[in-house]
Amino acid sequence: MPLIWLAFIVLAVATLGYVMGWRRALSTVGGDARHLHSLPSYYGWNVFLKVVVPAFGLMIAWVLIQPLLIDRSVVQLIPETEVSEGSNIGLVMSEVRRTAQGITAAVAQGDMAPDMATDANADAAEVAQVLKDAGQIVTSDLSPAIVQGAQRYVELSSFGNLLMSIAVLAVGLLAMAWAVRESTPVFRARNVVEQGIKALLIAAASIAILTTIGIILSLVFNTIEFFRLYPAGDFFFLLEWAPSFSGRGGASSLGVLPLLWGTVYISIVALLVAVPIGLFSAIYLSEYASPRVRAIAKPLLEVLAGIPTIVYGLFALLTVGPLLVSVFGDGGLLGVSWQGGGRAVITAGLVMGIMLIPFVSSLSDDIINAVPQAMRDGSYGLGATQSETIKQVVLPAALPGIVGAILLAASRAIGETMIVVLGAGAAARLSLNPFEAMTTVTAKIVSQLTGDSDFASPEALVAFALGMTLFLLTLGLNVFALYIVRKYREQYD
């Protein structure tokens, strides 16, 4: 039985339980709900929860554990001779699983006779031929051991699935019977449901946290794997980024410093653009603009934040780059030839700065608005002008929040990819010249993983080390931002 059907049946049982719980609770008090501890619907929900939670819990656990047990059982059928040179048992097992999937699908389509699927003496070549005819993807040389393993796999999984369906339904029905019996006037169904809701919310929060932990762990383990293949000293201190893909041969130089420098440099240029413009527009919008101007200008500014970064990238590549070349390039307006091509740090930095303006301005605007009017009144009451008030009272009071906003924008800048790919070029370089092409960590992660890459090679695994570096960098910035905000936060009242 497919899982989705099983799930629907469990839900149906739970709904039936809801009605039965409701009915039974009402019938015990002769239909007068005032004599019940809780509203009748709470008795219904109590039954519903008590069916759904254990049944689905068992189902999820079963689905997770069953493949492990089957693998362990099937692996004994595979003789060691099957594992060829340069391969490992894991690869053979995935071959077995793929064949098993093929057999299941072929039987379901009716292309393979069910007895062939289970016949332990079936000819391996014949099975392979039938699978190929059925449009299943299998390797050409299916060995008898693999076919036997796959058959065993199919057999065990269908048996396991049957067992699971029975077990889940049994648990659901038992739970329903128990919970319906519970529905007596003194039973505190309302409190039980309250607990259930709390558990649900905790579960949602845990999933978010566990996923984060999972992502971090995967980064950490892959990074460790990378450092096993490639010396950490070279990664951190080598001044050169020159990966060579396995096809071409030769050793790679995977120094992170040029990439890190590109990231930091482009981010700094972006912040130099975004922070003054964003902050000043926030001050104008929150302190000087009339409500009508504000009502129009603020949403317009925030539209900038809604533009996909790839569009900014195009803008950098097609508009800003050529424009800058026509000013700073050979034969340009200034008569200097600083800039060779459109792709440069300054191109990407400028466009990224434009992208970040709404981040800085919108957050700063909210923060400036949060400064109590009493502060401004106090300052005006002492005969200060508007700009004196802003400079000496409002901005200092809002500063921690503004720093937080800027650091958030910096995190965005560091993580930005598309604008860099299109605007800054792909050359990893350590240079101070903003008119030269450079590249960033993010852009290099993309280029290391796109195309045909072998995930066991240091050239691909380096992406995880780069990702880890970025993660630590932005994490550090965020922690620093929190620290600043906490330390300098002003209590207004």
Next chain:
Amino acid sequence: MYDAPHMTESHVTAAADVKIAARNVQVYYGDNHAIKDVNVDIQDKTVTAFIGPSGCGKSTFLRCLNRMNDTIDVARIEGDIRIDGQDIYDKAVDPVQLRAKVGMVFQKPNPFPKSIYDNVAYGPRIHGLARNKAELDEIVERSLRRGAIWDEVKDRLNAPGTGLSGGQQQRLCIARAVATEPEILLMDEPCSALDPIATGQIEELIDELRRNYALVIVTHSMQQAARVSQKTAYFHLGNLVEYGDTTKIFTNPEDTRTENYITGRIG
């Protein structure tokens, strides 16, 4: 019984030291006519209390006296308010300068998120009242002494002003207002956020400040008006109903509305 408005008598006798003279003042908040035809003469070196039920316009009128209503877009003021004979709504008057001369203390203590020293030094700094650090130190000390808070904060002038207790914060705000050398101090319910002990300290301070300034205080507490003021004005629904000596207003009010308010029948 009286041909002229009842206030005529009092303002004629005190005409010699009238500090603020308001004539036919109207205030509109958008379409709302908040202050109607208010005439009042406020005397120098005197505490004048504005009393009346909530929404009667006493705070609004107070904020006209230092043009704080200018910061509210929808507020519109008509009529004539003169301080020392100078029309404060004249184009020649800079509201920013005016506010330095007419200090204001607010309902809720609102020290800036700065040190105690910087809070008091704020006004003198923006108006350039001190030529050097020593003079500024002196102004700060003098102001804090006038605010009757010097002894409590002299050892921690660099601590944030927001860390003080409510009563201390309010006295700091008074010291801050005093530091710009104003001639008039406006206080908008300065004790409404304070406990009785802090209130007592502020009231004592108000009585002392009377020696140097003209004080106008808005209050909801009739006992407070009776304790600290020499003159009382009763506002009702945007009208100035009665204005005169505090003792007279509280013992022998002429208008029945005033009497009803004071005896607790309304408000």
